[in-house]
Amino acid sequence: MTAKSHLRGHPIEYLNDEWVYCDTKETTVETHKERPCGYCGEHATKEGHDACLGTLPGVMNACCGHGRLNEAYVQLWDGFCIRGKDAVVFSDILKKWR
Structure with missing residues (x-):
């Protein structure tokens, strides 16, 4: 297998x-x-970020999940990590503050 x-x-x-x-x-x-991303078709940014997220303020790293909502996450600099649908909602809020 x-x-x-x-x-x-x-x-x-x-x-x-x-x-x-x-x-x-x-x-x-x-x-x-x-x-490119197998979900949205966009290439990562030159910094290596998911194109749909770009650079998010106050975030160490993040992933949009590439079409798999349960794999999305946002990790903050203090180590706190938000996953799944909550990560998508949180990243959408952060994108408004860029």
């Missing part, structure tokens, strides 16, 4: 001791920065 997961909205699988994209079988290690 092949292990499967998702990376930035793209289905991936573990083959021959490495993670590859299911559609092209390209290794994720070499191509993950070149691929």
Whole structure:
């Protein structure tokens, strides 16, 4: 049985001791920065942020979930982390304060 997961909205699988994209079988290690989000189709910003989020004030890191609401999160500098739908709502509020 092949292990499967998702990376930035793209289905991936573990083959021959490495993670590859299911559609092209390209290794994720070499191509993950070149691929747009599998959900919205946008490329990451030059800083590496999800295009739909950009830089959020007061946030250490965040992920939109790339179409998987339960995988969205916002981590604050004090270590507090908000996940799922609450993270999406929180990031939408922060985007208004940029």
